[in-house]
Structures are given as structure tokens and as C-alpha cells.
Amino acid sequence: MRIGVLGAGQLGRMLALSGYPLAKDFVFYDMSGSPSAGLGEVIIDREGRLINDFLARVDRITYEFEHLPVDVAERMAQEKPVHPCPRALQVCQNREAEKSLFGELGIPTPEWALADSPETLRQAAEQLGCPVIAKSVTEGYDGKGQAVLKAPEEAADAWASIGHPKVIVEKFVNFRREVSIIAVRAEDGDLAFYPMAENIHHNGILRYSVAPAPELSDDVTDAAEKYIRMLLNELDYVGVLTLELFETDQGLVANEMAPRVHNSGHWTIEGAHTSQFENHIRAVSGHPLGSSAPRGLSCMINIIGAHGDTDRILELPYAHLHLYNKGERPERKLGHVTVLADSYEELVWRVRNTAQFLPGAPEFFSTLSR
Numbered sequence: 001m002r003i004g005v006l007g008a009g010q011l012g013r014m015l016a017l018s019g020y021p022l023a024k025d026f027v028f029y030d031m032s033g034s035p036s037a038g039l040g041e042v043i044i045d046r047e048g049r050l051i052n053d054f055l056a057r058v059d060r061i062t063y064e065f066e067h068l069p070v071d072v073a074e075r076m077a078q079e080k081p082v083h084p085c086p087r088a089l090q091v092c093q094n095r096e097a098e099k100s101l102f103g104e105l106g107i108p109t110p111e112w113a114l115a116d117s118p119e120t121l122r123q124a125a126e127q128l129g130c131p132v133i134a135k136s137v138t139e140g141y142d143g144k145g146q147a148v149l150k151a152p153e154e155a156a157d158a159w160a161s162i163g164h165p166k167v168i169v170e171k172f173v174n175f176r177r178e179v180s181i182i183a184v185r186a187e188d189g190d191l192a193f194y195p196m197a198e199n200i201h202h203n204g205i206l207r208y209s210v211a212p213a214p215e216l217s218d219d220v221t222d223a224a225e226k227y228i229r230m231l232l233n234e235l236d237y238v239g240v241l242t243l244e245l246f247e248t249d250q251g252l253v254a255n256e257m258a259p260r261v262h263n264s265g266h267w268t269i270e271g272a273h274t275s276q277f278e279n280h281i282r283a284v285s286g287h288p289l290g291s292s293a294p295r296g297l298s299c300m301i302n303i304i305g306a307h308g309d310t311d312r313i314l315e316l317p318y319a320h321l322h323l324y325n326k327g328e329r330p331e332r333k334l335g336h337v338t339v340l341a342d343s344y345e346e347l348v349w350r351v352r353n354t355a356q357f358l359p360g361a362p363e364f365f366s367t368l369s370r
């Protein structure tokens with residue numbers, strides 16, 4: 001079976017690496033002009049002229065990147081199965097559509113409003129009560145296209161820094177920590193949930209994910225599974241879906257979702273019985289799902305901007321190194337390391353020991369450090 005992947009970055013690379021043992025072949029469709037998957041066949045098509053060539057080469061289609069035109073995915077879906085469905089792509093591309101769907105399904109979100117000018121941004125900040133966070137409705141990722149307003153008077157500067165015709169304004173959530181849940185739905189509707197991860201960001205970029213997240217109550221896990229199940233079923237979704245949440249004293253609040261495998265699930269390659277990548281390939285290929293149960297405790301450390309001393313990391317018996325074959329550039333995701341352990345105490349020690357070889361890795365602080 002040949003799987004067509006829309007997008008050609010490191011997520012596509014890891015999808016292919018997990019699909020080869022199941023005898024899948026991969027064709028990547030790249031509209032950015034800078035593919036980095038580094039394996040499989042790559043079709044670079046900045047103007048959308050090679051869609052028919054791509055369609056002729058693949059049996060099923062999925063994506064590893066959600067910022068591509070929905071009409072391209074819809075056109076492809078007329079010819080070949082596209083999983084997840086283009087509607088999922090459409091919802092995840094647009095923060096207004098996403099927050100509206102959360103609301104319709106009863107999934108808690110921060111209070112929000114829309115603004116299309118500096119003046120309406122100021123009004124929204126006043127109405128919601130500062131601090132608020134304003135985000136471009138489309139095209140934002142890794143904290144880009146966002147501004148925090150501590151007072152409504154900051155609206156004009158915030159508007160100029162975002163530079164987008166429409167923003168969503170959210171009340172700033174006073175969260176205890178950021179968590180995510182990853183789940184996968186098969187063609188026959190079967191579901192599997194990974195244990196939730198605790199995610200530590202710096203400057204909007206994920207740096208560490210600990211899974212299973214420590215100190216997680218059953219109520220919180222049940223709520224997260226209920227929310228993602230509702231989304232999967234509502235969208236008649238096939239494949240891996242990720243839901244990012246804030247954990248607060250009042251429970252979970254949804255931030256955003258991604259219609260794909262996710263950075264906060266890279267730990268599953270070594271840390272779960274079936275990785276998120278393999279389960280995604282299984283789902284989109286029409287196969288049964290594999291177990292999402294963890295194998296002990298994991299922490300994923302992102303390698304950002306510079307590679308560091310990877311040979312020293314390779315010497316550590318508990319660390320698993322993944323390099324994406326990309327050139328160094330500030331803030332660029334170049335690889336990750338998954339550290340495994342049998343206790344959280346051991347995990348913290350091993351993560352700190354590994355991070356010392358990654359220049360620029362912020363010190364590891366999490367619920368475990370409290």
C-alpha cells in the first residue's frame with residue numbers, strides 16, 4: 001500500500017519510519033518548497049499543478065501538516081480516501097471554528113471574543129478583563145502571531161505586532177500546567193487513548209513532555225478522554241488526533257487541537273507498546289489499532305536550534321536519540337531524545353543528565369520539581 005502524506009517534515013519522516021515495517025511505501029506532497037522528510041518519494045508542488053501525479057501514485061492520503069489549502073484536500077478526497085477527513089483540517093486551521101466546535105460539544109474553553117481592528121481588540125480586552133491573549137485566527141503555530149495584553153490600552157501595539165486581519169481574544173488562563181491527550185480512531189470506530197503528557201514550553205515552543213503525566217487524577221483523565229472521544233466521533237475521524245489542554249484548579253480547559261501526530265507524543269516511539277506514528281498508519285490503512293499502553297515512564301526532550309553533543313547522548317543507556325537530518329537554525333526542531341525510567345525520581349535525574357549535553361535546553365522544571 002502506498003500512503004500519500006500531505007506535508008514533508010519530521011512528522012512525515014517518523015510516520016514513514018513506522019510504516020516501513022508494515023510494508024507501506026510513502027509519497028510526500030510538499031507545497032512549501034522545503035521538504036525535510038529525507039526519505040520516500042517527494043513531490044514538490046508549490047503551485048498545485050501536480051495533484052493528479054500525486055493521486056496516481058498513492059492508495060490512501062493523510063497529512064502531517066495542517067496549514068495547507070482545504071480545497072486541495074477536498075479535491076483529493078474525491079479520488080482517494082483522505083484520513084482524517086478534510087473537515088478536521090478545516091476546523092483545526094481556524095481558531096474560531098475550533099473554539100466554536102469545542103463549545104458545541106460542551107468542552108470547556110477560555111472565554112473568547114473576536115476582533116477585526118485595534119478598536120474591537122480593545123473592546124474585547126475590556127469586556128473579557130485583562131490579561132488576555134490575542135491570536136491570529138488562522139496560520140498561527142508555536143506561539144507565533146500572538147500577543148498578551150495586560151491592559152486594553154495595549155491593543156494598538158498588540159494589533160500591529162500580530163499583523164493579521166482577524167484575531168481571537170482569549171481570557172488568560174491561570175493554569176497549573178499544560179497537558180495533552182493523544183487518541184486514535186480506526187476506520188471501524190475503535191478507539192485507543194494514550195496516557196496524557198505534561199508539556200513544558202519555553203517561548204511558545206515545546207521543550208519537554210513527561211508521560212504519563214505525574215499526579216494526574218482519574219477525574220482529569222476521564223474528562224480528557226471524554227472530550228477527545230466526542231471530537232473523534234463528531235468528526236467521524238480516522239487517525240491520530242491531539243488535544244492540548246490547560247489543567248486548572250477548576251478542571252481542564254481546552255486550548256487547541258491538531259489533526260495529526262504531535263510533538264507531545266514522540267515519547268510513544270519507545271515509551272508505548274505502539275507508537276502514535278504506527279497507530280496513525282494502522283488507522284489510515286484500515287488495520288486494527290495497537291496497544292497504546294505505556295512501557296514505564298518517559299520524558300521527551302526536544303533538540304532545538306543546535307544539535308549539542310549527540311555522541312555523549314548516544315553513550316547514555318536510557319536515552320533514545322532521534323535526529324531529523326535538518327540544518328541548525330535558531331528555534332528549529334532538529335531532533336528529540338526520549339529518556340526512559342522506572343520511577344519519576346530516576347526520570348528527573350536522567351533528564352537533567354541528558355539535557356546538559358543540549359546547549360540552550362532550559363532547565364527541567366515540571367510538576368516533579370515541586
Ligand code: AMP
Binds near residue numbers: 133141174
Ligand atoms: P497556542 O498557539 O494556542 O498553543 O498557544 C501557545 C502557548 O501560549 C500555549 O502553549 C500556552 O503556554 C500559551 N497560551 C495560549 N493560550 C492561552 C490562554 N488562553 N491562557 C494562558 N496561556 C495561553
